[in-house]
Amino acid sequence: MRRAPVSVLGLLLLSAGLATSPSHSETLKDLYFGEALYYAHQGLYFEALERLDTEVKQHDAVDEPQLDTLYQHIEDAEFSLGDFELRYRMHHRAGRAIKAVLEAAVDDVIRNDAAYRLARIHFQKGQLAEALQALDRVEGKVPESIEDDIEFLRANVYLAEERPEVAIDVLEKLRDSDEFGGFAGYNLGIAYLQAGRRQEALEQLDRAGRIETDDPAELAIRDKANLVLGSVLLDTEDYAEAIPYFNRVRLDGPFSNQALLSSGWANMSLDRIERAVVPWNILASREVTDGAAQEARLALPYAYGRLNVHGRAAIHYGQALDAYTGEIDKLNESIDSIRDGKFLEALVREEIRKDKDWVIRLRALPESPETYYLMELLASHDFQTGLQNYLDLADLRRKVVEWEASFDAYDEMVEIRHDHYEPLLPDVDAEFRELDSRMRLRVEQHKMLIKRRDDLLTTPRPEFLATPEEQRMLARLEALETQLVRGGATQDSPDMQRLVRLKGVLVWRLETEYHARLTEFDQNLQKLDEAMAVAQAQYDQYVRVRQAATHSYVGYTRPINRLRVHAANAIQTIDRLMARQGRLLETVAIDELIARRSRLENYGDKARFALADSYDRATQAQARTEAQP
């Protein structure tokens, strides 16, 4: 993807919009990370940060992180966290998050990507030494997609540090880059200029001004290369050499007005006045709010004056004067409108901000100030930062106010649940206590039976498996035996012999049926296990439902109140910051409009004086013509 770097002081430096797309793993394992990406891909970085921050914190708190679904993406997630923070203009936190990735034992590709992003943050903040330090940490395998980005950023840092020679070394290698070809070529020309290598600068800018492209951004940079080259030649009074470069600038490009103006002045300086009139004529009919067009309205009659066409000069001076007066009136209205707070009101209107051409739409709003004169201001980095901060604050305010409204609803919800459950729970708890004691008894009995079964497996005890009838018979036989012994019966007595035989029959049955009886006992116990499991599940569910009832209304009052206080404090802080930020933006906007007005007033004075002068000269010329025989 090609990108059009922002122009600052004639150099093309990467500034806003630095971050690449949020990372996207091919096989996403964590839905919550995916949810954060869903918001990030829509530019909703607050929501993305809120989701991902919570998810990463939860991951950090788990005992066995390798079992968590975020485990496979954690480096990517932490990286994205820094990325989102950067995009949400939270450089302080973004820097910390990315540094954490840099210091972790991660793959070269990830570390180098992080180093690059950190360097961009520092560069954006004007911390050039830190930006270079971060770039110096790039080593080993570099992601192919950012190889040229890294070098381009490095060159831009050198240029910003006013070390053009080092920047030249880097940019010369990027000159033929697919991604930065046009921009690197232009910056290389500027670097040569900065280094005082004029001839090389001219040759490089000439090359940059000839590139074949149909990409709008590259076409614009080609125009700019030609414009700068022409202007450099104009400065050194090489007027004839300068003109072809101005002529190369497209008539419908963003640098066309400046090129037409400069072309006119170059021709004027060569005394080719008729040729100066051509570009100025085109320019004077263009949008009057443009600075170059305003200047052309003054330059054109000046050229007619030099051609001794004083009458036409006077007419054009008059038209210029009318145009300036009209624009000064508009500027005054705009200044008043800003002072009335209309500018800030218009800025925060939602329907405006959803439109990518919102600056243009802003102008169409009734009662909002004329923003054409603020276009350059709106494009400047400092103003953009202030403006974005103001808009972010307005968004935050909307969110917090919306949350505040829900606190009362939550309070009411908790209260309704409290009133519903509180009268019911004492009876429920009493029943529960009874159930609980019965449950505990059954559990103990169950445990005892299991133990007995386990004991029988190791030490067989047939009598333990006797039926109640058999147990009664055994007890009866033993009682009879005791009675016979007390009565003096011997082992050989017929009664005693009969008793032994009866006992033998019973023991025989118990011994021979022991295994079958043990199997049956085990089967019955297994059925009991199942029944106990059902009872335990019902018991657990009851406990959970009982706990859920309490959890549905207990323990909310304090956090809701705490959040209520935090939200109120946040709104206070936001209001204070919005007021300060808003005032600053208004002041800067008004200063800009006043500067524009002063320039127009100055032009107006000149036009007024020149108008009178042209009339005089036209009158004198007419008098001379009439005086001729």
Added chain:
Amino acid sequence: MLGFRCTALLILSAIGLASTAGAQDISGAEMKSLDGQVQEIKSDVLNIASELGNLEERLLYPSGTQLAIFVAMADDEDFRLDAVKLEINGELATHHIYSFNELEALQKGGVQRAYTGNVMTGDHELRVTVIGKLDNGKDFTASNSFAFSKGVKPKTLGVTLAEPGLGSDGIQLGVW
């Protein structure tokens, strides 16, 4: 006189070319201080959002009954998804119509939390209906039903959508 004017105008044009800064330089220190404070309040509000999110989840969707359904698009799918309808046990849970930005976010790998609600523990049925447009410009509607079981823990279901093909409605359900 005219020579002076010419020089003045030349200087003006040179200034205009060289820089867009100058009058627009905002008081750096105040700007920096404000920027720092704005970052702090953003951080504070994010913390409030996170705490509020946890509280709402506990209050509105207790873990015992919580059900969350996410929607994603299969890799490399670029069919136009217009709407998704989710029904749980025959009751409408949500019907979402996608904006261009939302669709693009799904196509880039984002996952949408389409529904969060409460269901009892036990067996349930989810019916997913997808309305969209095929690559050949034809409108399509596809539906599929899935059985799922809700236990005592929060339940998370992921619906993955692909362009319907021969013998396939392109709707897959995964449990997360």
